[in-house]
Amino acid sequence: MIEVYGRASKTSKFLSYQDEELDINLLDWLRSREITIASSCDGERVCRKCIIQNGWATCEFTLKTFLEREPDGKIVVDYL
Ligand code: FES
Known part of the structure; x- marks a missing residue:
């Protein structure tokens, strides 16, 4: 499980992933999950x-x- 925490909103989104997604570029993977x-x-x-x-x-x-x-799989972004 990946947690994407936004400092602006002080909220988190939780995203699951499959093993076959591990080699995907993180930017592309986040975009595929509609994380800006x-x-x-x-x-x-x-x-x-x-x-x-x-x-x-x-x-x-x-x-x-x-x-x-x-x-721990936690991603922190400023603007989410
Ligand atoms: S440096 Fe990563 S998108 Fe531009």
Whole structure:
């Protein structure tokens, strides 16, 4: 289970995932779940607007890599 916490709304959305989704880019995976992530370079690793906690850019790693870095599966965004 992935928790997406929005600092603006102070609310969370909980998203389940399947093992076959682990290799999907985190930015693309969040978009597929209708979570709005800021971006002006569309995942080209230029704009740095897709930042979550720890300064991580969601376009720079997969869902699997995210879970290795953050085993509790919590994503924190400013504007949700
Ligand atoms: S979408 Fe631009 S750096 Fe990630």
